[in-house]
Amino acid sequence: MLYARTFISLISMMFVAVPVAQAQETSPVTAIVESWMTSPHGDRKSEAFVHWNKDGAVPEDCATCHSGPGMLDFLGADGSAAGKVDAPAPTGSPVDCVTCHNQAAHDLQQITFPSGEVMTEASPSAICMVCHQGRESSDSVNAAIAGAEDDTINGDLGFINVHYAASGATLFGGAVRGGYQYEGKTYAERFAHVPDFNTCTTCHDPHxxxxxxxxxxxxxHKGAETMRDIRITPADIDGDGDAKEGISAEISTLHEKLGEAIQLYAKDVIGKPVAYDAHAYPYFFNDLNGNGTADPDEAKFPNSYKSWTPRLLRAAYNYQFLAKEPGAYAHNPRYAIQLAYDSLEDLSSKAEIDMAGMTRP
Structure with missing residues (x-):
């Protein structure tokens, strides 16, 4: 409760010109703090905030998004230079009230994505996008595979992990190249929704x-009972004959087919079966018994998959991008579909993959 009262006081002083005690009784600040404390940003016991406890500090490369003080350091709100973290951040410090409610965060409008592209976001979404943008891009994948033969196993390659919930990169789509974008293809750029629902905080409760x-x-979106029921096109994207299901279902089917195609390519084209486990780092493992599943004795780091070809790595990157971006159907459905479709198409140039009836927007 001391922790909660501290932030109640801080926010009270920021938003109301009355004594803190009175503000606690008459303002919604208490409810806001309670909402925050049960949110992912306030979960001090989550892996996102306890991963470095044994080390005693959150390293600079991770501190921006995994520590409130780290974000303040990155923003320059602590008096340091903006745009970088100068020192390790303390553990046990989640994304709290002052992380987002400070002048530097309010003034932030320029967001640099992993591709190096700088986008302008003149809304409260800007502070969200500092972290929710992933940590890799088409550019980093291309740099890794440069000069390598598409279907030759390259021992120098390792899986490139986008690093979770890259919602901002999905929203801006092709403009920031968060997913792997295939040469010669065009990609949807920023997803333009109606003005009242066109920022992170108009669709998500910020606390x-x-x-x-x-x-x-x-x-x-008349007739939709859930967000996932919403449909944006009459086309049967996944070719399953159902042109009424929500766009989320269309993307999910493409994603599932992409996972199957990755396994088919690995087994039939390069002779190195692979299996995926969404909850075990680094996610792709040698499928030792060939059953198509990362069994508990297989989903371990020493059994990490190391038989990457450039073609397989591109597809696996997009598979993980979509697996770790469950809101892609709302953030930029066309971009999500294009990533999955193009990955399937690329793999189908070597493996027998049925894409009959599928449509690329």
Missing amino acids: TTKVVAIDQCVAC
């Missing part, structure tokens, strides 16, 4: 991070 209620969407 709980939960998505707004569906009743705010059905005025336009």
Whole structure:
């Protein structure tokens, strides 16, 4: 409670010109703090904030997003130079009230993505995008595979992990190259939604991070009972004959087929079966018994998959990008579909993959 009262006081002083005690009784600050404390940003016991406890500090490369003081350092809100973290950050310090409610965060409008592209975001979404952008891009994949033969195993290659919930990169799509974008293809850029629902904080409660209620969407998306029921095209994207299912289902089917195609290519083309486990780093493992599943004795770091070809790595990067971006159907569905479709198409140039009926927007 001391921790909660500290931030109640801070936010009270920032937003109301009355004594803190009175503000606690008459303002919604208490409810806001309670919402924050049950949110992912306030979960002090989550892996995102306890991973470095044994080390005693969060290293500079991780501190921006995994420590409130680290973000303040990155923003320059602590008096340091903006744009970098100068020192390790303390553990046990989640994304709290002052992490986002400070002048530097309020003024932030330029966001640099992993590709090096700098985008302007003149809304409260800017502070969200500092972290929710991933840590890799098409550019880093291309740098890794440069000069290598597409279908030859290269021992110098390792899996490139986008590093989770790259929602900002999905939103800006092709402009920032967060997913792997294939040469010669065009990609949807920023997903333009209606003005009242076109920023992170108009669709997500900024304190709980939960998505707004569906009743705010059905005025336009009539008949939808959940967010995932919303459909944006009459096309049967995944070729399953159902042109009424939500766009989320279309993307999920493409994603599932991409996973199957990755395994087919690895087994039939390069002769090195692979299996995926969404909860075990580094996610792709040698499928020792060939059953298509990363069994508990296989999903271990010493059994990490190391038989990468450039073609396989490109597809696996996009598979993980979509696996760790569950909101892609809302953030930029066309971009998500294009990434999955193009990965399937690329693999199908070597493996027998059925893409009959699939459509690329």
